[in-house]
Amino acid sequence: MGMSEAVITETTQAGVRTLTLNRPDRLNAANDALLLALTDALRRADADDSVRVVVITGAGRGFCAGQDLGDVSGRDMTFTEHLNHTYNPLIRTIRSLGKPVISAVNGVAAGAGASLALAGDIRLWAQSASLIEVFSNIALVPDSGSTWFLPRLVGYHRAFELMALAERVRSDDALRLGLCEQVFPDETFAQDVQAYAERLAARPANALKLTKQALVFAQTSTLDEALEQEAALQQLAGDHWEHEEGVTAFKEKRPAQFIRDGE
Numbered sequence: 001m002g003m004s005e006a007v008i009t010e011t012t013q014a015g016v017r018t019l020t021l022n023r024p025d026r027l028n029a030a031n032d033a034l035l036l037a038l039t040d041a042l043r044r045a046d047a048d049d050s051v052r053v054v055v056i057t058g059a060g061r062g063f064c065a066g067q068d069l070g071d072v073s074g075r076d077m078t079f080t081e082h083l084n085h086t087y088n089p090l091i092r093t094i095r096s097l098g099k100p101v102i103s104a105v106n107g108v109a110a111g112a113g114a115s116l117a118l119a120g121d122i123r124l125w126a127q128s129a130s131l132i133e134v135f136s137n138i139a140l141v142p143d144s145g146s147t148w149f150l151p152r153l154v155g156y157h158r159a160f161e162l163m164a165l166a167e168r169v170r171s172d173d174a175l176r177l178g179l180c181e182q183v184f185p186d187e188t189f190a191q192d193v194q195a196y197a198e199r200l201a202a203r204p205a206n207a208l209k210l211t212k213q214a215l216v217f218a219q220t221s222t223l224d225e226a227l228e229q230e231a232a233l234q235q236l237a238g239d240h241w242e243h244e245e246g247v248t249a250f251k252e253k254r255p256a257q258f259i260r261d262g263e
């Protein structure tokens, strides 16, 4: 095991690859080793046919406390260089990954950790989890995609308020505001996340990949462009065996089987 495995641990169960940020005594604050290892692990999960869903979560009581503030002084990169070297490739990798990524927010998500919590395709929170756009506490600008994700979820004004005051959003408000899809009890969080992820893993992988691609595209497209993109991607979905299986299963009045050996 190299250095990189220590800061990110990986397990795979029933097609679900779980990547755990593993610096619990720092609430999984991100140093460069962690960021590069996480991006690398995501890329490997994308390339691995046995993986159908990826879960990102944190060890201990935190999800991710953002940039490790002990790791900044003496750095030989500007802020811009650092973001382009570490956080930005990570967020781009999540968005372009051909598989669903679940942000399983087990505890506090702060700063770039909040961005990571928002960047998943599905966001599952533990009851005691919270999110803080903490950047303004240290007089920085929200980064790692927070300025893109948050206003799309809560609108410009609420996003500005959360960022300017660095207010903590707790799970009941997160659910109401659309920052997460589900909240699970702390005690059963890991099992509930795994069960949810396995449900997702049983869905048609190719269709979900194309659905993600279409939705990501439409976030920045016109309606006309989205319609054209849908028409093109529908051809790819319709030509895939999953579609035939779905239609056949419907006609035969049985559940579709979207998992095949070697796929």
Ligand code: T3D
Residues within 6 Å of the ligand: 025, 026, 027, 029, 030, 065, 066, 067, 068, 069, 070, 072, 079, 082, 083, 108, 110, 111, 112, 113, 132, 134, 135, 137, 138, 140, 143
């Ligand atoms: O390229 C660039 O560098 C720019 C990129 C910036 C991206 C960013 O993310 S900027 C924002 C950086 N993050 C922060 O400013 C968050 C700092 N942490 C906090 O505000 C609080 O820790 C929390 C609100 C997240 C949680 O509070 P609490 O009371 O639950 O826990 P705590 O006691 O503050 O933290 C527990 C330990 O984790 C503590 O260590 P200790 O005292 O037990 O030895 C604390 O120092 C450590 N810790 C928490 N966050 C960080 C951290 N250590 C280093 N860096 C952290 N970000």
